[in-house]
Amino acid sequence: MNFHAESLTGIANPILSGQVLLRKGVHTKWVVLKMGPKGSILMTMSSITFAPAFKVKVMDTVGCGDSFVAAIAFGFIHNIPLANTLAFGNAVGAATAMRCGAGRNLATLKQV
Numbered sequence: 001m002n003f004h005a006e007s008l009t010g011i012a013n014p015i016l017s018g019q020v021l022l023r024k025g026v027h028t029k030w031v032v033l034k035m036g037p038k039g040s041i042l043m044t045m046s047s048i049t050f051a052p053a054f055k056v057k058v059m060d061t062v063g064c065g066d067s068f069v070a071a072i073a074f075g076f077i078h079n080i081p082l083a084n085t086l087a088f089g090n091a092v093g094a095a096t097a098m099r100c101g102a103g104r105n106l107a108t109l110k111q112v
Contacts (some may be wrong), residue, residue, distance in 0.1 A: 005033055006060055017044045032072060032086070033091075034065065038060070042072075042086045051086040052093035067107075068093035 005017040014033045020029045023044055035043040039052040073090035075085025095107035 004103065014041055015043075015048065018048075030082075032089075034068060040068075040086055040090055042082050044082070049080070049086055050082050051090050053090055056094045056098050058097045060100045062101055064093045064096045068098040071112075 002033050005014060005021060006012050009017040009020045011017040011020060012037060016111075018031045018033050019040060022028055022045060025031070030042055030044045035041070035053075037053050037055075039050060042049045068089045071089040072085055075082075075088055076078075076088070080088065092107065095112050098109070
């Protein structure tokens with residue numbers, strides 16, 4: 001399900017492709033793999049964290065990936081534990097999918 005990691009590594013298994021990306025990255029501390037309805041994975045050299053996807057009624061997927069990444073950055077900046085950051089990213093991405101379009105239609109922190 002993680003087409004970007006697979007296209008970069010040639011490996012379909014998300015854990016194995018994530019490990020390759022982590023090892024080959026210069027100064028890479030962690031790798032995040034988005035897997036759509038299957039959830040997401042955040043990998044470091046010493047841990048693998050999985051967060052399941054939220055089941056929502058999808059209206060539009062525009063902006064979901066950007067929202068997910070913004071939430072991951074928010075968690076990183078605010079020193080939120082990795083498991084919580086990943087779940088937060090999934091929640092923000094799911095909240096975005098329940099609305100039509102991006103921009104002003106993105107969920108607020110309070111709504112998530």
